[in-house]
Amino acid sequence: GFGRRFYHRGGLKTGPMDKKLKLLVDHEEDRGFRQRYGPVPEAPEERQKSMEEVWRDIEYEMTYDHEAEEGNFEEVGEFADRYNPDQKVTIIKPYPERKRHGASCEPDGQEHSYQIVGTWSRRFPQEMFRNHDGSWIFPIVLSENRWEEFYLIQDWDMKKRIYPFQERSFKSVPTIGPHDGGYSKMWFLDGRDRMDVPEEQVGMPGDKYLVTFRWTKLKELTWEKLEGDVGDVPQGQYYVS
Structure with missing residues (x-):
């Protein structure tokens, strides 16, 4: 059979092909040239993910x-x-009907409780308080070192961790769980006066911060400093190695 002949690249963008390049076989086969097929269609616009x-x-x-x-x-x-x-x-x-082996972001519609596990309590789980709008809150008192790490668990189950997508995360980042994993990933509330710490977050030992966890469609964890509100400073732990 006849083979394909590629001797003119670019199509309409480079203009018509020089007549001296036309072959007799193209006429004999009644081979259609690019002009026969109309303008080049516009490439579909790529949709940005939400x-x-x-x-x-x-x-x-x-x-x-x-x-x-x-x-x-x-x-x-x-x-x-x-x-x-x-x-x-x-x-x-x-298989035609595959079971998805990843966690769902959707709440399951069941009643749950949430606990916070942080450095100020020596990583002992503490019950969060349910707010009237369905969110869960917990006040943190900044300790002597002026920073705290924490994650959440569901229903007092240490295998149902809720944690940020990366280590030492700031607030309002992608949140994972409940899931048995991510053991090195925690939120990091830094009250020290540093270049990467927002001015409104800088605090001293005893300053209070309110942590809020919401789960409607997506899970979201945020915090804010409670100006003028102070508490007892948790004692720091020191080790000799």
Whole structure:
């Protein structure tokens, strides 16, 4: 049969092809040239993902169970590689209805309690208080070192951790869980006077901060300094190594 001939690149963008490059076979085959097919269609505009979609993707990737996912595929068979006949290739395909092995961002509609686990309490879980708007709050008193680390758990279950997507995270970042993982990832409330600490967050030992956790569609954890409100300073811990 006739082979394809590529001798004019660029299409309409580079103008018509020089007549001296036309071949008799093109006329004999009645081969259509680019002009026959109208203008080049506009490329579809790429849709930007919403913040909600981005947060969902992050949580799904971080809670994905690779071992459980192995059960979502069936083996089609073992075949010789097309380009290397001595090598065998196993072909698998996903089941039509696959179980998703990542955590859902959606609340389950059940009643739950939430506890906060932080450095000021020597990482002993403390009950958060339910607010009238459905959020959960807890006041933190800044200790001698002027910074605190913490994460949340659900229903007093240490395997149901709620934590930020990266270590030493600021507030209002993608939040993961409840999930048995992320053991190095915690929120970091820094009250020290540093370049990367917002001015309104800088505090001294005894200053209070209100932590608020909300879960409507997305999980969100924030905090704010309670100006003029102070409490008993938690004692620091010191170790000799």
